[in-house]
Amino acid sequence: MNSNNILEMKAITKTFPGVKALNNVNFKVKEGEIHCLVGENGAGKSTLMKVLSGVYPHGTYEGNIVYKGEVQQFKNISDSEATGIAIIYQELALFPELTLYENIYFGHEIKKGITINQNETIIKAREMLQKVRININPSTKLKELGVGKQQLVEIAKALSKDVKLLILDEPTAALNEDDSKNLLEILRDLKKQGVTSIMISHKLKEVLSIADTITILRDGKTICSLDKREHEITENEIIKNMVGREIENIYPPRNIEQFGDVCLEIKGWSAVEHKMNRKMLDNINVNVKKGEIIGIAGLMGAGRTELALSIFGNTTGYKTQGEIFVDGKKVELRNPREAIKAGIAYVSEDRKRNGLILIQDIKQNITIANLNELAKFNVINKNKEIGVANSYKKSINIKAPSIEQKVGNLSGGNQQKVSIAKWLYVAPKILILDEPTRGIDVGAKYEIYTIMNKLVEEGMSIIMISSELLEIIGMSDRIYVMAEGKITGELHGEEATEENIMKLATV
Amino acid sequence: MNLVKRMGTEVVGFGKETGVLLKKNVRDYGMFIALAIIVAIFSFATDGGFVTARNMSNLINQMGYIGVLAVGMTLILIIKYIDLSVGYVVGFSGAVAAILMKSYNMGSYTTILAVLAIGVFIGLVYGYLVSKVGVPAFVTTLAGMLIFRGLLLLITEKTGTIVIKDKAFNAIGQGYIPDITKVDGLHILTLIIGVVAIIGMIISSIIKRRNLKKYNFETISLPMFILKCTFVSIAFGYIVWTLSKFNGLSWTVVILAVVVLIYSFVMNNTTLGRHIYGVGGNAEAAELSGVSVKKITCIVYASMGLLSALAGILYASRFGSATTTGGAGLELEAIAAAYVGGVSANGGIGKVSGSIIGALVMASLSNGMNLIGTGASLQYIIKGAILVTAVIFDVMTRKKAH
Numbered sequence: 001m002n003s004n005n006i007l008e009m010k011a012i013t014k015t016f017p018g019v020k021a022l023n024n025v026n027f028k029v030k031e032g033e034i035h036c037l038v039g040e041n042g043a044g045k046s047t048l049m050k051v052l053s054g055v056y057p058h059g060t061y062e063g064n065i066v067y068k069g070e071v072q073q074f075k076n077i078s079d080s081e082a083t084g085i086a087i088i089y090q091e092l093a094l095f096p097e098l099t100l101y102e103n104i105y106f107g108h109e110i111k112k113g114i115t116i117n118q119n120e121t122i123i124k125a126r127e128m129l130q131k132v133r134i135n136i137n138p139s140t141k142l143k144e145l146g147v148g149k150q151q152l153v154e155i156a157k158a159l160s161k162d163v164k165l166l167i168l169d170e171p172t173a174a175l176n177e178d179d180s181k182n183l184l185e186i187l188r189d190l191k192k193q194g195v196t197s198i199m200i201s202h203k204l205k206e207v208l209s210i211a212d213t214i215t216i217l218r219d220g221k222t223i224c225s226l227d228k229r230e231h232e233i234t235e236n237e238i239i240k241n242m243v244g245r246e247i248e249n250i251y252p253p254r255n256i257e258q259f260g261d262v263c264l265e266i267k268g269w270s271a272v273e274h275k276m277n278r279k280m281l282d283n284i285n286v287n288v289k290k291g292e293i294i295g296i297a298g299l300m301g302a303g304r305t306e307l308a309l310s311i312f313g314n315t316t317g318y319k320t321q322g323e324i325f326v327d328g329k330k331v332e333l334r335n336p337r338e339a340i341k342a343g344i345a346y347v348s349e350d351r352k353r354n355g356l357i358l359i360q361d362i363k364q365n366i367t368i369a370n371l372n373e374l375a376k377f378n379v380i381n382k383n384k385e386i387g388v389a390n391s392y393k394k395s396i397n398i399k400a401p402s403i404e405q406k407v408g409n410l411s412g413g414n415q416q417k418v419s420i421a422k423w424l425y426v427a428p429k430i431l432i433l434d435e436p437t438r439g440i441d442v443g444a445k446y447e448i449y450t451i452m453n454k455l456v457e458e459g460m461s462i463i464m465i466s467s468e469l470l471e472i473i474g475m476s477d478r479i480y481v482m483a484e485g486k487i488t489g490e491l492h493g494e495e496a497t498e499e500n501i502m503k504l505a506t507v
Numbered sequence: 508m509n510l511v512k513r514m515g516t517e518v519v520g521f522g523k524e525t526g527v528l529l530k531k532n533v534r535d536y537g538m539f540i541a542l543a544i545i546v547a548i549f550s551f552a553t554d555g556g557f558v559t560a561r562n563m564s565n566l567i568n569q570m571g572y573i574g575v576l577a578v579g580m581t582l583i584l585i586i587k588y589i590d591l592s593v594g595y596v597v598g599f600s601g602a603v604a605a606i607l608m609k610s611y612n613m614g615s616y617t618t619i620l621a622v623l624a625i626g627v628f629i630g631l632v633y634g635y636l637v638s639k640v641g642v643p644a645f646v647t648t649l650a651g652m653l654i655f656r657g658l659l660l661l662i663t664e665k666t667g668t669i670v671i672k673d674k675a676f677n678a679i680g681q682g683y684i685p686d687i688t689k690v691d692g693l694h695i696l697t698l699i700i701g702v703v704a705i706i707g708m709i710i711s712s713i714i715k716r717r718n719l720k721k722y723n724f725e726t727i728s729l730p731m732f733i734l735k736c737t738f739v740s741i742a743f744g745y746i747v748w749t750l751s752k753f754n755g756l757s758w759t760v761v762i763l764a765v766v767v768l769i770y771s772f773v774m775n776n777t778t779l780g781r782h783i784y785g786v787g788g789n790a791e792a793a794e795l796s797g798v799s800v801k802k803i804t805c806i807v808y809a810s811m812g813l814l815s816a817l818a819g820i821l822y823a824s825r826f827g828s829a830t831t832t833g834g835a836g837l838e839l840e841a842i843a844a845a846y847v848g849g850v851s852a853n854g855g856i857g858k859v860s861g862s863i864i865g866a867l868v869m870a871s872l873s874n875g876m877n878l879i880g881t882g883a884s885l886q887y888i889i890k891g892a893i894l895v896t897a898v899i900f901d902v903m904t905r906k907k908a909h
Contacts, residue, residue, distance in 0.1 A: 357788035
């Protein structure tokens with residue numbers, strides 16, 4: 001082993017039921033460098049960092065972690081923290097109602113006897129805050145700071161634990177340009193003080209400006225490690241390595257000669273999350289024609305799901321601005337009921353949490369959104385219900401012994417078919433599918449694509465949000481790419497290549 | 508379906524099927540088994556005193572208001588909320604009824620309607636606070652508990668216990684249905700109603716089973732089905748027989764039966780019932796499927812308010828009076844009955860009929876322990892243990908299912 005490597009992860013393999021998230025990954029980090037980890041969604045970046053930090057304890061993965069020259073067997077996060085590894089997640093793990101010093105020393109309080117030594121804590125906290133260039137009274141409550149500063153407080157917290165290896169999972173995803181720049185500056189400061197950093201990021205420009213070394217993961221494998229000190233790295237080189245795959249022909253063809261009129265149009269759509277006062281969506285303009293499949297591409301956190309939910313009756317509770325037109329008529333959709341009435345349906349990306357009622361059976365899940373169709377004077381015609389459920393079970397091939405099977409016992413693909421069937425029974429004009437094939441096997445994917453084709457051939461319009469570039473390219477007639485809450489581009493036909501999408505998604 | 512294929516045609520598999528059924532429905536059957544054990548133990552311990560006509564009649568009438576509350580509480584628990592104020596709302600409604608009749612000379616029918624309306628209003632206020640304002644249900648109904656405790660004291664403090672003299676009103680809690688003729692001291696109308704009910708039950712089970720078969724759903728085998736029907740008929744028939752030996756069916760039982768029938772129908776056969784189960788099973792998914800979670804919450808609390816008021820009427824008429832502390836602690840009895848009756852501690856699952864059995868279990872316990880002279884202290888401890896055991900049982904069986 002090279003003596004100046006602070007960390008070497010050797011042949012790491014991590015399997016989840018049905019998926020190999022990491023496949024023989026090797027990852028080396030030199031002492032004192034800033035090392036960026038890039039890759040598509042699902043490439044295995046976060047999983048690798050979770051293995052490193054002990055979130056996935058020793059024994060749940062194969063391979064070795066050599067850190068500071070010793071093989072480490074972390075059982076949990078506190079094990080890894082004890083050796084000077086600190087991980088900062090996208091979602092901040094801070095307490096808005098506590099002060100900065102309380103936040104920084106939460107979990108490793110400075111004590112005098114059995115009580116907390118308040119004065120000492122404040123003095124030390126001020127020191128840590130200065131290291132991240134915050135000159136604010138440590139007794140300020142966290143919630144009074146902006147997101148950018150809060151991120152820095154999280155780093156200060158890591159520093160207070162005497163961090164040697166700092167891991168940042170998309171630290172700038174939620175930050176504006178100034179805050180991002182500031183954060184990168186601080187990382188450079190820390191580097192001078194001898195702290196090694198690993199940063200996961202989707203923003204390639206940022207990566208190129210700060211990284212000493214860049215490691216690219218794809219489909220759970222290490223593709224390459226590029227050392228900026230050895231040669232100049234270009235954005236194209238990274239993108240090529242991120243996506244370079246053979247395109248397989250797994251997308252069934254469909255027969256649509258011409259699209260109809262525009263059936264859904266979103267104009268100047270913006271949304272603000274008011275708790276943090278963050279702009280989630282910024283002046284979105286999107287339209288969908290009858291019979292069209294629109295793809296919405298983008299990386300995690302680009303605002304795709306937020307866009308879908310804010311249109312579908314705004315269950316996120318954002319403050320929205322802009323106009324929605326369905327079939328040329330302006331509509332106001334204040335809740336999912338109004339959206340459904342207007343002809344819009346939304347199949348959630350998180351089918352277990354937001355899509356299905358797992359403790360109920362297939363039949364009940366399929367009919368819940370349209371029970372009125374089955375009922376006379378609110379009394380459900382159960383025979384009719386069984387007929388409806390059975391016909392969907394057959395037509396979209398839900399594999400289960402009977403429609404009385406609890407949905408919680410079905411496989412991911414069949415669960416997804418049930419969520420789709422629920423909306424088919426409502427017969428919407430526009431169907432929004434959020435990550436329709438996430439976590440399901442190839443065979444079921446093909447079936448879902450076939451269903452989508454049949455639906456548009458029958459005149460429905462589909463908006464598909466997906467993180468899988470090939471799927472977006474293979475299925476969409478037109479692709480919108482989103483980044484940081486904005487539409488950064490619209491791609492037609494030949495323009496829709498993985499490289500082009502990635503460029504727009506990493507603006 | 509597999510079960511049918513594997514065992515339906517063979518009588519050899521009968522024992523095995525019993526095992527499979529027990530394992531699969533351990534939560535439902537457990538309740539009946541517990542009830543049987545309780546009845547057996549107390550019958551033995553009281554030398555049959557427990558199963559005399561008088562005591563059975565007493566037990567069932569005692570259970571009336573708790574049963575009504577348990578029905579309402581079932582819905583509340585299904586959508587993962589709670590109502591701690593039920594006990595004092597019962598006391599308060601009873602006192603309001605007494606005052607309306609005594610001081611304002613209101614007729615019993617108008618009084619009943621007025622009290623029920625007040626109950627609905629209370630429930631709607633809770634529903635509004637919980638769903639629209641976002642006050643946690645625990646806090647809302649705890650505040651309600653305090654407020655109604657205070658209100659009850661306020662309106663009864665000058666007079667103390669208010670005796671109700673209205674005969675029609677008191678008949679609700681004390682009276683029995685009239686008889687057409689008496690034969691050998693048996694209440695004939697009660698017997699007729701009982702027989703009709705048993706026949707109705709059997710016919711509806713047969714229709715249900717035929718439907719299941721038609722759609723190839725899982726059904727139990729024919730011998731098992733016959734056994735189950737026979738067992739239920741005998742148990743039910745025995746109760747009716749015993750009641751008819753005493754005074755026959757009480758109005759309380761009739762009211763409880765009507766409430767259970769209506770609520771079972773609503774929960775099993777209407778869009779509203781489906782929406783309630785949906786909200787309990789996964790509120791986010793229900794909302795995104797176009798169900799208004801807020802509206803459902805308001806309806807469920809309004810129903811709880813209505814049933815609390817009804818229970819208040821039953822309670823006051825049973826004792827023929829309203830007292831300053833009436834109804835105290837009934838909320839806990841109702842919650843316990845619902846949990847013992849199979850409502851899931853995680854919401855989304857539970858049956859109205861189950862909660863009635865739960866109420867019967869709890870009432871049998873109280874009644875039996877009173878008969879053998881168990882002290883109040885020990886009674887509370889035993890009831891607490893039964894409640895936590897029921898929920899442990901529930902959590903364990905559901906864990907295994909996953």
